[in-house]
Amino acid sequence: MSDSIHADPAAGPRPRLELLIAAPRGFCAGVDRAIRIVELAIERYGAPVYVRHEIVHNKFVVDTLRQQGAIFVDELDEVPDGVPVVFSAHGVPKAVPAKAAERGLSYLDATCPLVSKVHRQAERLVAAGRHILFIGHAGHPEVIGTFGQVPEGTITLIETVEDAEALAPADPANLAFLTQTTLSVDDTAAVLAALRARFPDIVAPHADDICYATTNRQTAVKAIAASCDMVLVIGAPNSSNSLRLVEVAEREGIRARLVQRAADLDFAWLEGVATLGITAGASAPELLVRELVDLLATRYDISEREVETTRESIAFKLPRGLEAA
Structure with missing residues (x-):
């Protein structure tokens, strides 16, 4: 953080700054559901409740749940016998719940329903004899989870247009594609164009895999970018959808920065900025937006103005057994 944050604000008249706040922003229905699952599990079973991986990619959310009694671990081996475990919103390979069941662990699956939909599509495509080209980012938990739904060798990761152009599949007539839910809409369109040019018969999913929240937040950033001198995105550095929001703003020709909390702001960034855009990734709570504005x-x-491009009303059901908690 810049030392200038500690300067005396009474030293002279304060400069004007117009804030354009993108809407939709922040929590999506899948993140909301995942956090609620952990909270209700703690309420129902008592602390501690173990969570495999960060429930969502946001340090503030994870730290808040930790204070309530959640213990976050990297692998199932770290979960002791006899305590409940929650699987993160990003989804897990099939081997993980199978291992939990083998150990007699009580588990709750907080996988976003839109990610689960991709998992089921992958199973159906492989059962139909298709080889899947999966567009996503190597090492992302969602990619690992989706790859873990189908036998090894039935799915290939495509990250870039170059990957699509270099691909040499064994059976080019029998391909299908799926995508990670948190990708850049524009980047994915370019990769898909390259795949379709090479493999005209490639089978597409019934509906776009990039989730409504990712698409809506990117559209909202595009709507404010042209009127801004800079855009700040509140989100974690390991949050795919938050990083994509920074890229969307930059692609519109606007300077953009990712901040996790207000404390990360360097006021030097705002020199010459008269209009500042603000948004938040799908795993960042509104509280952090207000903290930054304050x-x-x-x-x-x-002066503060919200620019709304669409209104979201989607909500996902909780797992059976937790609804009544």
């Missing part, structure tokens, strides 16, 4: 108000005479 900090800006200590140094600037701010």
Whole structure:
């Protein structure tokens, strides 16, 4: 953080700063559901409740749940016998719940239903004899989870247009594609165009795999970018959808920065900025947006305007057994 944050705001008239706040922003229905599952599990079973991997990619959310009694672990081996375990919103390979069942662990699956939909599609495509080209980012938990739904060798990762152009499949007439739910809409379109040009018969999913929340947040950033001198995205550095929001703003020709919390703001970034765009990734709570606005108000005479491109009303059901908790 810049030392200038500690400067005396009474030293002179405060500069004006217009805030354009993108909507939709922040929590999506899948993240909301996953967090609620952990909270209700703690309420029902008592602490501690173990969670395999970060429930969502946001340090503030994870730390808050940790204070309530959640223990986050990397692998199932770290979960002791006799305590409940929750699987993260990103999804897990089939081997993980199978191993939990083998050990007699009580588990709750907080996988986003839109990710689960991709898992079921992968199973059906492989059962139909198709080889899947999966567009996503290597090492992302969602990619690992999806690859773990089908036998090894039945799915190939495609990250870039170059990957699509270099691909040499054994059976080019028998291909299908699926995508990670948190990708850049524009980047994915370019990769798909390359795949379709090479493999015209490639089978597409019934509906776009990139989730509604990812698409909506990217559209909202595009709507404010042209009117902004800079865009701040609240989100974690390991959050795919948050990083994509930074890229969307930059692609529109606007400077953009990712911040996890208001404390990460360097006021030097705002020199020459008259209009600042603000948004938040799908795993960042609204509380962090307000925290950033409040900090800006200590140094600037701010005006605030929300720019809404669509209204979201999607909600996902909780797992059976937790609904009544």
